[in-house]
Amino acid sequence: MAIESNFIKTIMEEDLASGKVEGIITRFPPEPNAYLHIGHARAIITNFELAKIFDGKTNLRFDDTNPVKEDASFVEAIKEDIAWLGYHPEAIYFGSDYFEETYRYAVKLIKKGLAYVCDLSQAEVSQYRGTLTEPGKESPYRNRSIDENLALFEAMKSGKFPDGSKTLRAKIDMASPNINMRDPVIYRIIHIIHHNTGDRWCIYPMYDFAHPLQDAIEGVTHSLCSLEYVDHRVLYDWFIEHCETPHIPHQYEFGRLNIPQTIMSKRYLKQLVDSHVVKGYDDPRMPTLAGFRRRGYTPEAIKDFVLGTGLSRINSTASIDMLENALRNDLIQATKRVHAIIDPLKVTITNYPEGELETMNVANNQDNEALGDRTLPFGRNLLIERADFSPEKPDKHWKRLSVGLEVRLMHAYFIHCHDVAYDASGQIQEIFCTYDVNTRSGSGFNARKPNGTIHFVEATTAVPATFNLFEPLLLEGNEELPLIERVNPHSWNVAQGYVEPALEHASIGERFQFVRNGYFAVDYDTLDHHLIFNRIVELKAGKGS
């Protein structure tokens, strides 16, 4: 799927046409303080796809200007997720690579009388800032001389002052209705080891100051970000203008993409991991890209979802159906369609000779010859899905097996049920059927129509398997409750069942359509010849079910 038309694409086309820019350069700038989640996919895909359309470039830039929150381990995880999505950045940068340059721009602002060292405490700065409806007051340190500011800033840089004792602030307008313009702090003192620059620096630029400069340094033409930065754009432009960067980038904002009941906040994701509600950021129930990957989602599906969802200046909430539909669309042509019985019910074919077995040759995917074919055993002892049998036909829409009814076993024969055995507790233990030799799959038999088609597995050759039927972690219930209590506690259900022998050597990560049971992927934790499958997504329900 290609990117749909959207307002940013239009802007780029116009900029190119008018000669405002010569080429498109975008960037994806994550802060390395958590794993990427499905919400980030929109930003990643938008930046890369847009640049691709115009034969431009996209950088990956780690926005690491706050060493107290960031960690090198996240850098690797983020790189991996982006590569998984199929994107290869033109270059990988760190905001911290530009600390020297950023510092020089700060000095430049001081020299122009546009920045000053402020001794106000954090609380005082907050007080002086005013409120949403009242203007702020100017800092008493606002009019220090340029020389004094230069000396003080130099001293800040060389570690003469403790954390929080001083800041460098841009001198703009304490009465601005836009609070971001009320002399924003642009440098703060933090004595800590930075994951990239070690102890070389003890002053760190703020996002608002660093980001436009990073964009300028890299030659970014269209700096895309989310809606909450709209109010920051004037500041962005102010820094670009007054720092007189050789290159002038522009910021454009778009809305975030949410999924209902899904946790889309780094803070909460961290909480789930730290509290062991999940087994890690890549737990298959997590809405992280790593979680989706582990669960068996394909990057193509995520891309199609994001692209199909479009882009606008609205924070939108796309239904999970869209994501699942994108996944099914990808999987339906890419996966082998095989048989698995998740909740087995014994079937004995009473007129089939004991001890005999025959095999059916079946295509792995009737719509994709490239997937080859396999053999499927058939014999006297079979297993079918418990839900595919009812002692009596429940209603006229029933298209499965009942006593007195005949159904087709997919890729095999018609069977007719004539008896049911119950155990002591009244549960159905086993059913007895006869088969019709003339109805063998592929024989072209069409003398009569079966009541439906169900799938099966031959009991003596079937391979035991464990099915993880988990649901993604969803938030439910009272929004007042703590997050941990709102997470669906039964999100990981396990079933023991069987798969056909062809799957015995399935490889980790391989995906299948289990006919009538949905799509599954072989999980990482394959144990002792015992296959484990994660359910990725269910088949569409269809009418009457």
Added chain:
RNA sequence: UGGGCUAUGGCCAAGUGGUUAAGGCAUCGGAUUCUGACUCCGAGACCGAAGGUUCGAAUCCUUCUAGCCCUGCCA
């Protein structure tokens, strides 16, 4: 009257003055089917509200309403 952003069918979303307002998801009918899957037909909005400009407006203007963002030395 702090500032900013947004408002198109259940959910996304094209559309930037001119035929019956694209498309996807979901839903509901129907056909087909060796998966009740897939596929294939068919069905739905007068564009937040009210005015106004215009021969003509979802697209321009006015007013109103609703939602979201902003008072980190976070990003």
